[in-house]
Amino acid sequence: MRTVEEIVSSVFGVERDTVDDNSSPASVEGWDSMGHVNLVAALEQAFNVSIDIDDVMEMGDVQKIKKILLAYGVRS
Amino acid sequence: MSEAPSVTKESYAVRLYEPELAEACDRFSQKVWPKSDDRDGGGASTRDTGAAPPRILFLKGDEVIGHVATVPVRLAVGGRLVNASWAVGLMVLPEHRNGPVAPLLMKKFNRAVEIGLTLHVEQSALRVFKGVGWRHLGVIPQYVRVLNARAFVTTFARRGCEVLSGRWSRLGTALARVSGPVAALVSFAFAGLSAIGAVRRRTAADATVEEERGFDTSYTKLAERVKDQLAVWVFRDEPYLTARYGRRMEAYRLLACRRQGQLLGYCLVKLRRFENDPRIGDIRMGTIVDCVFDPAESGVLDALLASAIALCRREGIDVVFCTASLRKLGQRLRCHAFVRMPATLNVAFHDRTGTIGENLPLDSWHLMRSDSDADANC
Secondary structure (H helix, E strand, O other), X not given: XXXXXXXXXXHHOOOHHHOOOOOOOOOOOOOOHXXXXXXXXXXXXXXXXXXXXXXXXXXXXHHHHHHHHHHOOOOO | OEOOOOOOOOOEEEEEOOHHHHHHHHHHXXXXXXXXXXOOOOOOOOOOXXXXXXXXXXXXXXXXXXXXXXXXXXEEEOOEEEEEEEEEEEEEOHHHOXXXXXXXXXXXXXXXXXXXXXXEOOHHHHHHHHHOOOEEEEEOOXXXXXXXXXXXXXXXXXXXXXXXXXXXXXHHXXXXXXXXXXXXXXXXXXXXXXXXXXXHOOOOOOOEEEEEOOOOHHXXXXXHHHHHHOOEEEOOOHHHHHHHHHHHHHHEEEEEEEEOOEEEEEEEEEEEEEEEEOOOEEEEEEEEEEEEEOOOOOOHHHHHHHHXXXXXXXXXXXXXXXXXXXXXXXXXXXXXXXXXXXXXXXXXXXXOOOOOOOOOOHHHEEOEOOOOOOOOOO
């Protein structure tokens, strides 16, 4: 199973080792409004989940994404 | 696919407008369009019910934080009429603009509307439209005809000094100093272009162009006659034109070309005097916002354009603009000494029905400023 960091790296085309728990739209180039939607779609596909819109809105950084995914039964 | 209840406290939703949301919509409109008389962002009234066109709202709790409206039109595609909608008033509250609000609104729009169209200037909007599957056709060419070279040169030289920096600012300053001779050169250049173009202009035998005040059934007949001669265009019959311009007709001048009563073509010109505008300063501007003509009637378009320029001269207009995608219209504009200039109006569409060919070039579409709400600021 891929990690959230790997998916962020793949969606935004950045080096894997530059992505950590603090990575967010402020630090990752391309993580804008459209990029966020693409990231959510990639997470849904990778982990076979359907993410609620409330959670989509709260995915402010990698750490929050992991916490939210945990509630969907995804340990990433 | 597993689902889980939201783990966060905020409650968000993307919803179609319903009357119970009218007050929240009004609050949103007051925030984002505080000076506008029409706070609907070009869409249907917030108080409309029943068969009102869809408006899509992004809600945070009871508050609207994002909005896009639809303006339904009938699109003539190769002569066949299909329902389509302009996407207008795509707006997100500033504090939510870095989030996924706009793309999620447009995804809902894609599901609500079979054929969507948009005209817009913002690159950020273009990225969203393309991101949710819209096809970007390009930028509609814009043309300018200078009637008062002195006003044109002094205005743009002064504005250049104020808004440009570095060597461009110095160029503006230099231009302002020699605005008299430069204006004379510009005037000479446009007179030359006009003289050259006059050789290629055609006349419409026995046809006359006169100003009219409103629309009648002859406008529908013209639309029916020409609908299959243009690849893609918004079908402009009498009901459409009345709905589009009727309430605001005082802002436009309608020139109609007729032969023995039969309407051969028409154009609408918007005249406006800008005062201390941050972009263009003090200038009297005319814009040919709409133009429909029978391509088979040689000379009609030339007669209309000549009349539009003459009208602008009579009204003391300094500069005339026209934004037009259709190749034939661009060619005739050049015969009337219009010069192509940098443009910003992007066109994109989304077609779930497959009616519109993917490979139709922009210059086969007939799009102008009057389409969507793109003439609001001209």
